[in-house]
Amino acid sequence: MAVIDLFFCMETPRLRFFLRLFLIPVVMVSTAWAVPLPKDKAEATYHYYDGGGVEVTGPALFIRKSVGDSVSVTGSYYVDEITSASIDVESYASPYTEERTEYSVSADYVENDAKISIAYVNSDESDYQSNTFHFDYAEEFFGGLTTASLGYSSGTDDVMSNISDFKDTADHDFYRLGLSQVVLPEMIIRANFEHISDRGFLGSPYRKALVNGVLFDENLPRTRRSNAFSLGADYFIETWSTAIKAQYRYFSDSWDIKADDFRLSATKSLQTHWIIEGWVRYYGQSSASFYQDQFSSVFTYRSRDKELSDFDSYSLGFGVEYLFEDISWLKTPSLAFGAEWIRYQYNDFYEYLNGDFNQNNNKQLYEFDATVAYVSFSTNF
Amino acid sequence: MTSPSKGFGVFLKSCVLAVLVIVSAGCSQLQEMTKLPEFQPWVAPYERGLLSREEMVRERHTYPSQFREHVYSVRGASQGATGSQGGGCGCN
Numbered sequence: 001m002a003v004i005d006l007f008f009c010m011e012t013p014r015l016r017f018f019l020r021l022f023l024i025p026v027v028m029v030s031t032a033w034a035v036p037l038p039k040d041k042a043e044a045t046y047h048y049y050d051g052g053g054v055e056v057t058g059p060a061l062f063i064r065k066s067v068g069d070s071v072s073v074t075g076s077y078y079v080d081e082i083t084s085a086s087i088d089v090e091s092y093a094s095p096y097t098e099e100r101t102e103y104s105v106s107a108d109y110v111e112n113d114a115k116i117s118i119a120y121v122n123s124d125e126s127d128y129q130s131n132t133f134h135f136d137y138a139e140e141f142f143g144g145l146t147t148a149s150l151g152y153s154s155g156t157d158d159v160m161s162n163i164s165d166f167k168d169t170a171d172h173d174f175y176r177l178g179l180s181q182v183v184l185p186e187m188i189i190r191a192n193f194e195h196i197s198d199r200g201f202l203g204s205p206y207r208k209a210l211v212n213g214v215l216f217d218e219n220l221p222r223t224r225r226s227n228a229f230s231l232g233a234d235y236f237i238e239t240w241s242t243a244i245k246a247q248y249r250y251f252s253d254s255w256d257i258k259a260d261d262f263r264l265s266a267t268k269s270l271q272t273h274w275i276i277e278g279w280v281r282y283y284g285q286s287s288a289s290f291y292q293d294q295f296s297s298v299f300t301y302r303s304r305d306k307e308l309s310d311f312d313s314y315s316l317g318f319g320v321e322y323l324f325e326d327i328s329w330l331k332t333p334s335l336a337f338g339a340e341w342i343r344y345q346y347n348d349f350y351e352y353l354n355g356d357f358n359q360n361n362n363k364q365l366y367e368f369d370a371t372v373a374y375v376s377f378s379t380n381f
Numbered sequence: 382m383t384s385p386s387k388g389f390g391v392f393l394k395s396c397v398l399a400v401l402v403i404v405s406a407g408c409s410q411l412q413e414m415t416k417l418p419e420f421q422p423w424v425a426p427y428e429r430g431l432l433s434r435e436e437m438v439r440e441r442h443t444y445p446s447q448f449r450e451h452v453y454s455v456r457g458a459s460q461g462a463t464g465s466q467g468g469g470c471g472c473n
Contacts, residue, residue, distance in 0.1 A: 045444035049452055060444040078444070143422030144429075178464060185428040188437075194461035228461030234439075236431040243436035251459035259459040267436040275435060285458055308458050317449075321441065336442050340449065344456065372452055374445040 035110045035140060037072050039331075040065050043378040051342065051370020053085040058099075070111050074119075078102040087351060087366060088306070092208045092215065093163070100125040106134070113140040127205075129158045136176070144182075151176035161205040170200035186236040190247075191229075198224040209302040211295040213358035218303045220290070226253035230261075242268040251285075257308065259285035273323045277338070281315035293350050294357075306349040306366065315342045317372070333379035340372040439464075 041064045049056040058079035066072040078101070085095035106119030119134040132155035140147050153174035160167050173196070180190045203220040210216075232247030249261035265279035288308040290301035317340030324333045350363040431437070440446045454460045 041443075043443055045442065045448070047444065047448045049448075060448075062443050076443075142420050144426065145422045145424060174461070176462075182422075182424050182429065182432065185424050186431045188432055190464065192462040192464050196461050226459070226461060228459065228463075230462040230464070234437055236434060236437055238431060241434075241436065243434070245439075249459075249462055251461065253458075255458075257458045259457065261453075261459070269434075269436055275441075281453075283453070283457060288458065307456060311457075313457070319445070323435070334441070336445065338445055342452075342456075370452075370456070372449060374448060376442040376445050378442045 035113055035115050035138075037066050037070065037110050038064060038108055039380045040072070041378065041380050043376060045374055045376040048373040049370065052344070052368040053087060053090065055083045057081050070109055072108045074104075074106045074108075076102075076104045078104075080125075088207060091352075091355070093206055096162075098126050100128075113144075114138065127160045127162050129160075131156055132172075138178075146182075147178075147180045149176070149178040151178075157200070159201050159205065164205070166205045168201035168205075170198065170202055172199075173197040186238065188234050190232045190234075193230075194226075194228045196224075196226040196228075198226075203303065204305070207303070207305055209295060209304045210293065210357055211298050211302070213294070215357075216298060216302065218305065219301055220303055221255065221301055224254055226251065232263075240268065242266055255308070256289040257285055257287065259283065275321040275323065277319040277321075279315070279317045279340075281313075281317075283313040283315075284311070286310050287348060291348075293348055294360075304349075306346055309349045310347040311349070312345045312347070313342060314345075315340055317341070329381050331380040333377070336374075336376045336378070338374050342370040342372065344368055344370065 041062070043060075043062040045060040045062075047056075047058060047060065058081045060076070060078040062074070062076045064072055064074040080100040080102075081097070082100065083095070083097045089095055100123060102121065102123045104119060104121040106117060109116045115136075115138045117134070117136040117138075121130075121132045121134070123130040123132075132153055134151065134153045136149060136151035138147055138149035151174070153172075153176075155172040155174075157170040157172070158167070159170060175195045176192065177194075178190070178192045180188055182188050200222060201220075202222065202224055203218050207218045208215040209218045228249060228251045230247055230249035232245065234243060234245045236243045243266070245263075245265045245267070247261075247263045249259075249263075251257070251259040251261070260283070262282045263279065264281075265277060267275060267277040269275050287310040288303065290299065291303050291305065291308045293304060293309070295302055317338060319336060319338030321334050321336040324330075324335070327333060345367045346365055349366045351366040353362045353364070356362065435441065450463055
């Protein structure tokens with residue numbers, strides 16, 4: 001009975017503690033193991049984002065090294081240098097710059113047909129600190145044709161404000177199930193499901209809502225439950241030396257947001273050393289039940305966060321990669337560059353010209369273009 | 382009264398835990414224990430060369446794809462089921 005009670009009290013810290021500290025070691029010692037270890041790898045990337053008045057740049061470093069025959073450890077370091085003069089910032093505050101740094105350490109353990117991964121990620125910026133633990137288990141079945149996976153992540157965030165003494169917390173739980181299936185010698189299909197539970201302060205201490213042209217602090221529900229499901233297929237066309245990858249993802253949550261995400265990409269090798277890639281993406285979502293561009297009265301829950309509004313997004317991207325010959329202890333080093341253009345078109349978020357929120361005749365639906373780019377060097381060793 | 386969404390969450394968590402426990406009991410050892418005939422895959426290992434081609438590999442470079450996913454999730458309200466781990470930053 002105590003065990004049953006434990007299973008049905010999962011919202012309590014007691015069970016989360018149990019899950020993190022007890023279940024993981026149990027899984028690690030009681031499963032029979034194989035699957036090759038991930039290759040030793042080092043990577044340096046520089047990323048760039050520019051769109052909607054926000055610019056984000058920064059380096060990222062990644063290294064993975066095996067320890068013995070069944071364990072590999074990974075460390076990574078990631079920086080976002082952010083300069084923001086977005087439409088939100090221009091409406092309610094002053095442009096700002098800040099830095100976000102992210103450290104992560106992880107370990108993979110493989111034996112026989114199974115792999116266990118554990119990871120810890122710390123993200124730190126002046127007004128937001130996050131600590132997340134990840135646990136993932138994957139096992140191959142039916143002669144390696146099927147790979148099933150499950151995972152759990154738990155995150156705790158501290159939310160602060162740089163302009164007041166505001167301080168709050170948010171907790172997040174992620175439950176993942178995955179399946180990949182070889183169906184043909186040239187085709188594999190994948191399915192993923194994820195349930196996410198968020199609790200605590202889930203908005204922004206800076207963002208405002210508009211009530212008849214007057215700014216009020218936004219107020220979001222303190223709980224949110226989300227479900228996402230994706231289905232994809234990768235198909236290799238041998239005569240063209242081209243891989244075609246397609247994916248659809250559906251999302252819905254307890255805030256009444258529903259989203260569709262379609263992706264299609266083609267990856268082709270040219271001669272021996274070059275790989276080129278192109279991709280397109282459509283994303284559309286409906287608005288949260290408590291989102292309005294202008295409220296008629298002060299509702300309990302209110303937000304003018306454009307990321308919670310009804311909008312459509314279109315992406316077009318390309319990438320090119322050069323594969324070098326082995327250089328001493330560097331195995332299959334490669335240099336990659338890619339860029340993506342994204343258009344965001346909002347259907348219920350307005351740009352108020354001249355900064356006057358009362359002039360309903362002097363507004364237009366907001367839209368902007370964003371550019372994402374990266375250059376990355378990667379090598380096995 | 383428990384709300385339907387909360388009840389679903391508890392149910393889902395219970396399922397995940399149950400699967401974890403079952404897997405941890407040693408699925409790999411099940412075949413040995415039950416003496417099941419060895420499974421013959423309809424796509425034999427030597428027929429999977431195309432699936433391991435460079436063009437079919439996802440995330441040949443780790444960060445570019447993660448950065449793109451990060452941009453997608455920050456600029457929208459949805460996340461999850463991308464095949465990678467979530468969580469992370471404030472981005473407020």
